[in-house]
Amino acid sequence: MPETILVVDDDPDILELLKMNLEPEGYTVRTASDGDGAVKSACTEPPDLILLDVMMPHKNGLQVIEELKNIDETKSIPVILVTARGQADDKVLGLETGADDYITKPFDLREVTARVEAVLGRTRPIKYINPLKRAMGIGFSEEGLQQLAGHLEAAAAIQKKLLPDQAPSFDEFDIANLLQSSTSVSGDFYDYIPLNETQVGIVLGDVKGNGIPAALLMVMIRTALRLLCHDEDTPAAILKRINDLVARDTEADLFATMIYGILDTHDYTFTYANGGHCYPFHYNSRNGIDVLKTGGMLIGAFEEATFTYGTCHFAPGDIIVFYTDGITETEAAQDTTSEVSTHWEQDTSTLFYGGDRLAGCLAENTELSASALCEAILNDLAEFSGSTQTHDDRALIVIKREI
């Protein structure tokens, strides 16, 4: 979109001259011929920059700046003052009042465009914040919220398309997943990537933080994984490459935990690497429940992170459960915690759903199909927390080898 410049001068010839000079540079030019007109125009639709004559009848340029600085919508619009030669006081006063630069009449048209471009170059980054501020309004206006909600809805729709609807199906394996988002966009994600006829890449991850930044990082990781998974031999090498990519390209605040593994339906193995994610559970009919403890650093925080991989074998009836911490950090129903929650030495196992209860739920439901097991865990969470709502995203993948 072209940037808009509001040119204010009581001399119609100057207005015309500046308009003719700035429009070929790609700017949209609006004009006002006095101070009141300038304030009105700026408030109705804030321009990206104002070129403002100081000497005008009724309301002069300095008064215009003062007015604009007192209005939320206009206070951050950059202003270049146009002063007559020799009025040094005006320049000082103008800059003190909040002008960003000044031009002296009679001006060289090349100087005008150069100064306009310089000021816009400085203020452009700020400009992107203003629409958001306007959208939010003072105390979150209803219109602003609707607008934001619209953006979130669009982001959620894009993200939803990236998550596969259905788990892949193999003759001897039963795979199911579950995702519950606390907000319209999710930080938790999963994906299945067919590698060849017998192998499928499976990922479950959790981008820390919420909302749009988390969702953007999730999309970045998911895309990188899809592109890289055919390049590298081991899940550990893939996590290393994703880690380095994220660590290089994002801020420290953004990082993810994830497990990526390759299910081989021919060899009945699952080879995985873990980037700082909750340890998965492996149920075996003879040995009971085991924790898959091959670990690694969380993804994207440190470039020096290294990863290793582990392999586990699927016997008939074996189940592997991956989950995100939104499940184990689900808080207990209020009444069971209120008595003890003021003391720091409380037993945390009663406060949160936790890995032990999740393992217990798995142990009791090993006969169920993968999707029924997901449901059983969800029901147990609802019973524990007294609610079907969630404060954090929750994701779950269950892989079961048929008996």
Add this chain to the structure above:
Amino acid sequence: MNFEITIAQENISILHIVGKILGNASDAFRKAMESQLQTGHDKLVVDLTQVPLIDSSALGAIVTTLKGYQRSGGKLVLLKPQKAVQEVLEVTQLATVIEIYDTEEAARDAFR
């Protein structure tokens, strides 16, 4: 969550946290850690003795602040995390990049 900052000898700041660090509390937690760096105190002991639990936001605050201290040539160490917190530090392997001590004396010695 409540916290208190004391300055031990040799300009080492000790941040004593009391209570769980969950949800929005991680903002205050992060600001408390960063405040020391911003005021030129680049040696920080985060005392987790009385913190029964942290969530992923608190973990994020630790990661971000740790990197800030490393960038500016300072140092941040943890003091005696409880079992649940220690587990989180191990699963994420943050325990391999951040120094963790069992006593305040040992933590202070880390800056010598």
